[in-house]
Amino acid sequence: MDLPIVLSHRTAVLYYRAPDRATVRGRDYDLNPTAGRARDVASRVRELLSDCGVPEYGLARLDVLCPTEHDRVGSKEFKSHVYGGPIPMKQLIHLAPGLFIIKPELCFILAATYMKDIELLELGFEFCGSYELDSTGNGSPYRKRKALTSVKKIRTAAKDCAGAHGARKAKRALARVRDGARSPMETALALMILAPHHHGGLSYLGIEMNRRVDIPEDMRRSCSLEYLEADVFAPAAQAVIEYDEDVHAPLKQRTRDADRSSAFLRLGYRMHTVTAGHFSEQLPLHRALNGIAETLGIKAPSSAAFQRKQNELRKQLIKRWKREDDRKPAPASEKDGNAQGTEGVDSEPAATSVNGGAMQEAEGVGPGPDPAPQSGDAVYEAEGHGPARISEKDGRAREAETDRPAPASEDDRDKRRQSVRAPHRQ
Incomplete structure (x- = not known):
């Protein structure tokens, strides 16, 4: 090897989902690509990635970015991707x-x-939002963190890297990515609205995520909140679309949610609430989205073919969630940005599994059968199994300044090193 190593593609995605990545920056792992054999260099890179928290399945073959065809790494330890020129x-x-x-x-x-x-x-929603998926499958399916980037920054990079493979498709996708999502559930709700018709969405682009709405002074005496944040906000339609947590939410949390809904209505906004129950079945979600489309001033397609696509989109977006009775204990609650108290958020979504960079349903927590389609509606339900029941930790808790997961202990890192010191071969 005669060039510095540049990790990319699936390996980079797993790195940005690793819980302890901040703890390894600048540490010397005795990497010298110009002098070491590819196998030895790969072993040390795996050690670093393991210390970050990248799961073992993501270490089998490392994705690296090369400037030209002549710079490809001639080793099965690495999968080379050609950038097509000097890497900026x-x-x-x-x-x-x-x-x-x-x-x-x-x-x-x-x-x-x-x-x-x-x-x-x-x-895109994950990178531009305040959460990251957990690829280890060992805890909560996602963690809070500050946004890694923004739609504006990605769009600028796409212009600067116009010759890179994927730049044109990425620029088109950015039209349907929004900053500010706080959980995979909010992302799912937004994509049911943003996604194009051929993917089963409403193809409505005029929405924002977590738009702040200040409470006027004349409403302060009757409202305990200083401001509101709308999960999905449609300015042109003056509509607010909220994702509501499951029915097991504590009483104080449900009270705050009721106060928020009341305040939005008093301010003149039209409200829609979508729940985990809507997402768990095809027909309830279809009807809820029809109501949202009417409020947004658009007409949702009514054909069976569209409903089939809508159902496929629903299943794809909830594949990371599992049954409520399999939920693990929720992490410590965070300060709620919409209220002066912190009590009340105790439910969370399911654990996830990743295989080859693509998220898959975790073994044993796959979806159960949907109820049969109801007569009188042009409803299509795919053959096989329907979605599982789902729940989520409410996304309204604003992350603290230090809301980065605690680094792994030295014993944990030693165990990871021991598991990857031997070279991995595909």
Whole structure:
């Protein structure tokens, strides 16, 4: 090997979902690509990634970015991807001596070369939102964090990297990505509205995520909140679309939600609430989206073919959630940005599983059968199994300034190193 290593593609996505990545920056892993054998270098890169929290299945073969065909790494330890010219240094992050990783902006652009349309949109919402998926499957399915990037930054990078593979598809996808999502559930709700008709969405682009709405002074005496945040806000229609947590929410949380809904209505906004129950079945969600379309001033397609696509989209967006009776204990609650108290949020979504960079349903928590379609509606239900019951931790808790998961203990990192010191071969 005669070039510094640049991690990219699926390996980069797993790095940005790793819980302890901040703890390894700048640490020396004795990487010297110009002097070491590819197998030895790969072993040390795996050690670094394991210390970050990247799961073992993501270490079998490492994705690296090369400037030209002549720079490909001739080793089965690495999967080389050709950029097509000098890799812009401003799109790289220095992890350790001899090792770089592409920034989230370029990571999204290159993801367009191997991700399907909806999967790419989900990644965009995640990178531009305040959460990250957990690829380890060992805890909560997502963690709170500050946004890695923004739609504006990705769009600028796509212009600067116009010759990169995936740049054109990434730019088209950005039209349906929004900043500010706080959970995969909010992302799912937004994509049911934003996605084009041929993917089962309403194809309505005029929405924002978590728009702040200040409470006027004359309403302060009758409202305990200083401001509201709308999960999905449609300015042109003056509509607010909320994702509501499950029915097991504590009384104080449900009271705050009722106060929020009342305040939105008093301010003149038209309200829609979508719940986990809507997402768990095809027909309730179809009817809810028809009502939202009417409020937005658009006409949703009514054909059986569209409803089939809508149902497929629903299933794809909820594949990360599992049954309520399999839920793990919720993490510590965070300060609620919409209220002066912090009590009340105790439900959370399901654990996830990733295989080869694409999210898959976790073994044993797959969806159960849907009820039969109801007569009188042009409803299509795919053959096989329907979705599981779902629940989520309410996304309204504003993350604290230090809301980064605690780094792994030294014992945990030692165990990870021991599991990856032997070279992995495909």
